[in-house]
Structure formats: C-alpha cells, structure tokens
Amino acid sequence: MTxxxxxxxxxxxxxxxxxxLIPAGLGLLFLVLPLAGLVIRxxxxxxxxxxxEPGALTALRLSVQTATxxxxxxxxxxxxxxxxxxRVEFPxxxxxxxLVTVPLVLPPVVGGVALLLVFGRRGLLGxxxxxxxxxxxxxxxAGVVLAxxxxxxxxxxxxxxxxxxxxxxxxxxxxxTLGASRWTTFTHVTLPLVAxxxxxxxxxxxxxxxxxxxxxxxxxxNYPGRTQTMPLAVYLALETDLESxxxxxxxxxxxxxxxxxxxxxxxxxxx
Amino acid sequence: MRTVVAVLVAALTVTGCGAGVNRASGGxxxxxxxxxxxxxxxxxxxxxxxxxxxxxxxxxxxxxxxLNFAGSSALANQINxxxxxxxxxxxxxxxxxxxxxxxxxxxxxxxxxxxxxxxAVPRGNPRQVTGLADLTRPGVxxxxxxxxxxxxxxxxxxxxxxxxxxxxxxxxxxxRGALAKVKLGEVDAALVYRTDARAAHADVTxxxxxxxxxxxxxxxxxxxxxxPNPTGARAFVAYVRSAPAQAVLAEAGFQAP
Numbered sequence: 143m144t145x146x147x148x149x150x151x152x153x154x155x156x157x158x159x160x161x162x163l164i165p166a167g168l169g170l171l172f173l174v175l176p177l178a179g180l181v182i183r184x185x186x187x188x189x190x191x192x193x194x195e196p197g198a199l200t201a202l203r204l205s206v207q208t209a210t211x212x213x214x215x216x217x218x219x220x221x222x223x224x225x226x227x228x229r230v231e232f233p234x235x236x237x238x239x240x241l242v243t244v245p246l247v248l249p250p251v252v253g254g255v256a257l258l259l260v261f262g263r264r265g266l267l268g269x270x271x272x273x274x275x276x277x278x279x280x281x282x283x284a285g286v287v288l289a290x291x292x293x294x295x296x297x298x299x300x301x302x303x304x305x306x307x308x309x310x311x312x313x314x315x316x317x318x319t320l321g322a323s324r325w326t327t328f329t330h331v332t333l334p335l336v337a338x339x340x341x342x343x344x345x346x347x348x349x350x351x352x353x354x355x356x357x358x359x360x361x362x363x364n365y366p367g368r369t370q371t372m373p374l375a376v377y378l379a380l381e382t383d384l385e386s387x388x389x390x391x392x393x394x395x396x397x398x399x400x401x402x403x404x405x406x407x408x409x410x411x412x413x
Numbered sequence: 414m415r416t417v418v419a420v421l422v423a424a425l426t427v428t429g430c431g432a433g434v435n436r437a438s439g440g441x442x443x444x445x446x447x448x449x450x451x452x453x454x455x456x457x458x459x460x461x462x463x464x465x466x467x468x469x470x471x472x473x474x475x476x477x478x479x480l481n482f483a484g485s486s487a488l489a490n491q492i493n494x495x496x497x498x499x500x501x502x503x504x505x506x507x508x509x510x511x512x513x514x515x516x517x518x519x520x521x522x523x524x525x526x527x528x529x530x531x532x533a534v535p536r537g538n539p540r541q542v543t544g545l546a547d548l549t550r551p552g553v554x555x556x557x558x559x560x561x562x563x564x565x566x567x568x569x570x571x572x573x574x575x576x577x578x579x580x581x582x583x584x585x586x587x588x589r590g591a592l593a594k595v596k597l598g599e600v601d602a603a604l605v606y607r608t609d610a611r612a613a614h615a616d617v618t619x620x621x622x623x624x625x626x627x628x629x630x631x632x633x634x635x636x637x638x639x640x641p642n643p644t645g646a647r648a649f650v651a652y653v654r655s656a657p658a659q660a661v662l663a664e665a666g667f668q669a670p
Contacts, residue, residue, distance in 0.1 A: 264598040280599050281554070281582035363583025363594070364559065370584075377586060378561050380490060 177395060184392050185385045192389045200367050201375035202393065208283060208371060209351035212290035213298075216347050219291075220298040221340070225328070227299070228306035239303075246296045253292050254360025261288065261361070285362035286369050290351035297350050298343040305339025306332070342405055349401045353394060447475035450645035451497060453488040454480060455504035455632070456587045457528065457564070460612045461665040462502065465658045469649060476645060484562045484587040492517055492637065499646035502634040502653070504528070504588075504606075505563035509633040519640065522633035525653050526667040528606045529629055530567055531619035533595045540601045544622050545575045548602055556591040556603040559584040563630055564591070568604040570628035592617065606630070608666040631670070 185192070192198065227239055245253055261268040261279045271277045279285040313335060317327040333340070355373035362369040364378070372394055379387035450469075454462045459482045466478035481488070481498070485508040492498055493515045502525070503509045509522045534542050540553060548555050557579075558565030565584065572579055582600060585591040591603040596616045610619030634653055636646035652658055659669060 258597060258599065262597060262599050359586065359590075363556070364585065365581070365583050378559050378584075380487065384490065 180388060180391055180395055184388050188385070189389055189392075192386055193393070195386075197366060197375065198386070198390060198393075201370055201372050201390070204283070204286075204367065204370065205352055205372040208286045208290055209348050211287045212294055212351040213344055213348045215287060215291045216295040216298045216351075217340075217344060220295045220343075220347075221302055221333075224299045224302035224306060225332070228303045242299050243296045245293050250293055250354065250356030250358075251360050252356075254289060254357035257289060257292060257357065257361040261285075280361055281363045281365065281369060283362075283368055286358055286371060289357040289361045290354045293354050293357050294347040294350040298347040301339050301343025301346060302336060305336035305343075308339075309335045345401055345405055349398055352397065445475075446473040446645045446648045448642050448645060449477050449479055450499050450642055450649050451479045451481065452500040452502065452649060453492060453496070453498045454482055454500075454502040455485045455488070455563070456482050456589050457504050457606050457609055458482065458502055458632070459589075461608070461662050461667070464661050465653060468657060468661070469652050472652070473648065478649070486511075486562055495639075497639075497641050498637055499640040499642050500634065500636055500649050502632065503563075504630055504632055505566065506631055506633055507566075508563065509635060512635065512637075517638050519636040519638045519643065519646065522635040523650075523654065524631045524670040525634045525659075526632040526662050527629050527670055528608055528632065528667055529625040530564070530571055530604050531607045531610050531621050531625065533592055533603045533605045533610045533613070533617045533619055534601065535595060535598060536614075536616055536618050538618050538620065542602055542620055544620075545572060545577045545579075545624060548579055549577060553602065554600040555579060555581045556583050556585055556594040556600040557581040558588055558591050558604070559586060562587055564588040564604070564606060567628040567630050571604070571622075571624045574627040575622075575624040606666075611666040629668075632667070 223242065227235065227242070258265060258280065260266050261271070263269065263272055263278055263280065268279060271279070279288060309332070313331050314327050317331045318324075322330065352371075353373060354371070355377065358369070358371060359374055359377075364370050364374050370378075372390060376387050376390045376394070379390055452462065452466065462480055462482075466480055470476055470478055483491075485503040485505055488501065489503065489508040489511045492501055492512050501509070501512055503512075503522075506522070506524075512518060513522065532542055532545070532548070534540065540547070540550075542548065542553075547553065557568045560566060560569055564587070583591075583594065585594065585603075588605050588609050592605050592609050592613055594600045595603045595605075596613060605619075607619055607621075607625075610617055634650050636643065636650050640646040663669065
C-alpha cells in the first residue's frame, strides 16, 4: 500500500492541471499584489520621520490601547458565551449561535449605526445611562472600545467554542468525580485544555479590533488622541497626503501579517 | 509562473481595449451629446447636482449622467489615480488645484457657485444657539469637519475670525457626516454649509452667523483631460453655468459666483 502511494505521489505532482494552476496563481496575485503595491510605493527614505510624527504615534498608541481593552472585554464576555454555546443544551441554541456571528458579516458601518441607536445619547440604553449616571459613550475612547468589541468578539467566540467542542470531556468528568467544584473544573481543567484555541481567538480578536474602521467612525467619531485610531488616521491622511496614508497603512499591514504568521505556526497549523 | 503572468497581461490588455472602445463611442462627432457623462461632485452638491443631472439628460436625449458624490479631496485623489471621470465639481479651489497641477484638466476651472457656513442645530434650536460663542458653553457638543476637507478648513477660518476657541467632540470626514451627528441628536450643533442645513430642514435648523462671510467657499468646476466623453464633459460644465442650473443651485441655498 505504501509502495503504491510512494509511486503515485510524484506522478500526481507532475500532472497538476493547468486549469487549476492558472486561476490559483491569479488568485494569489490578486490577493498579494495590492499588498506588494503598498510596500513598493512606500516612501522608504522619509519613513522613519513620518512614523514618528506626533499624529501617527498618537493614533498608533490609541489603536493598540483600545484594541487591547476590547480584547480584554471580549475575553471576559466571550469566553463564558462560548462555554455556554459549547456545553449547555438549550432551545434556540442554533439561533443564538447565528446571532453571535452576525457582526462577522454585517458591514461595520451598520454596526456603528446600531450601536448609536442603542448607546447614543438618544439611544435605548444611552439616554438612560446619560440621565442616570451622566455617562455618554459616543465620542469617547470607551466608545471606540465598544465599537471594536462588537466587531471583534465573534472571532473569539468562534475560536473558543471550536476548541471547547474539540476538547476531551473526560478530563472535566474526572475532575468532577474527584470532587472539584464546577468553577474549579472550569478554571483548572477546561481553560488550560483550550488554552491554544483561546490564545488564537484572542489574537485574532485583537487584530480585528486594531483594523476596525466603520463602526468606530460612525459610533465614536474621529478626534485625535481620543477616538482617532490608525484606520481613521489612514482615511483622513488620504485626503491630503497620500504618502502619510501609505506609511500608516504599512504599519497596520506589518502588524497584521506578523500576527497571522505567528498564529499559523503556533496554533493553526493543519495536519 | 510565466503562464500566469502571460494570462494576467492578456486579461489587462483586453480590459484596456474595452475602455478604448468606450472612449471612442462616447460623444457624437456632430457635437450632439450622447452616452454616459460621469460627474465627480462634492458631497454638498448631492441634491442640486442630482436635479441638474436629470435636467441635463432631459435637455440632451441619449445622454446619461452618472454622479459620484464624496469629499472633494477624496474625489481629487481618485481622479489623480486615474478614475474615469468626465467632470469634477469641487467644494474648494484647493482640491481643484491638486487636479490641475497633476495635469488632469481640460482648460481652466471656473467658479459656478459659492457657499457659506451656518450652525446646524436640531430643529427648534433647543440649546438656544445664536452665534459661534454659544458653542463654547459647557455641555454643548459640537461636530466639525476634519481640517483636511473643505468644510473643516472653512470652519477653522470662521472660528479664527470670530476669535472662538472651540473643542469639538468629533472631526467628521465630510460635511454630511457632521450633519448626520446633529440629525441623530448625538451633538448639539455642527458647522455645515447653508445648503446642507437647508437640504436637511426637516430635522435641522441653520443658524446664520456673521463670521461665515469671512470663510466663503468657492465651488470650481472643470472638464477633465482624460474624459471618456469629452463632448459630454464640456456640455455639462456649460450647462451648470447656464440659467436653469443656476436657478436650481440658488434654490438649494448657493450664492451666485
């Protein structure tokens, strides 16, 4: 059996049909060429100087801070949500699972409008928050975190739920028979068991939050130092200074590629 | 790999040829306007140019006007990056200059309208805003356009002229963005063009203020050099400057140049 395979493998490799190879190559070019264009057109000589401009640094710092806070929020809310979806049988679970992933396909600007209608000053909850606690979320850094969390949380929930479903139940059952409480089982057995999936989900969630544009500018507005994140800075730089927009885009590209490459090697390698 | 590149080049050539054919068919030789006329226009021209486009089509049977509205600076960038447009109508001369300096103009731009800023407040003016100084009262939230777009630059000029130091809660990417935040009730006021406030009169009241005279925006229009339909481009520019189109603009709240 193995001998047959050994013979077949190289022959099959030599007969890759052109009908597949050509569109595959075109597809690859289509995805990679725009990224290459960014690298080729980047003003490399003035790059360090443009990167250290106060505006760019402020936006980058704000982006990293808000994306990190959004990831923390997503972990606090998303992990329990993923656990419930993976481990608790309840009617309408499929509907809930579908609803949780809606922000994945929803245009982010629609998410921003929806957030405004709920958390805005005249919103369902926003009006009450404003009147009772004097809390307004639009145009604040907290608003940015909220917008980013809305768009990024599905990435975390999907990754963690998948890991929970794949994890071996018997460890949890063993812990329970040995007298561990449900909470101890969750923190000492379940969480370590799904740690790789959790980490991958958190990193994807962070990367998505970092790149968030539509919901942020719609819900949180655009003000340097408070709500102007990197993607917003890129958009406005495009209005006046193409070179600056390219430099800022390049930073986001490098960060995104770095994250995905690291993820592929560590956690997402398929057999 | 070589095959892939060859196929890609072939594909690009074919689409390139297609564009060439379109170019030849746009605009009849006898000066009659036919075919598609693509107009890139500032966001603040949305209502008036939509009407002017329809009137132009009625006056030139066989023509079809396609309108692309966005911030003037974004449009200027798109044109300089090779977007196939026939006409560019900008909300500020500065954005027109970036197009002419890039060598994309067919002739010189001409001013066809002027616009002034007003303070847009929710209908009924609940905060009793009567001038720029009221916008600095504590608790009054204001949206401005970002400095990079014409309405933001004009707002900055007007505020400086009035000696008012104002910290907005947001700097929006175009005038419609700022206006939307007033309509939604998320801000108490925004500095927008008089024409935008008038277009949104169902939700918004425009409060005039004297310093706006110091920040009048000139709207230039231009036929583009690489226009796919050069006859249509020139005819549209001429039409915008004609009496019927000027009447539409005046009704929208623009001033004559």
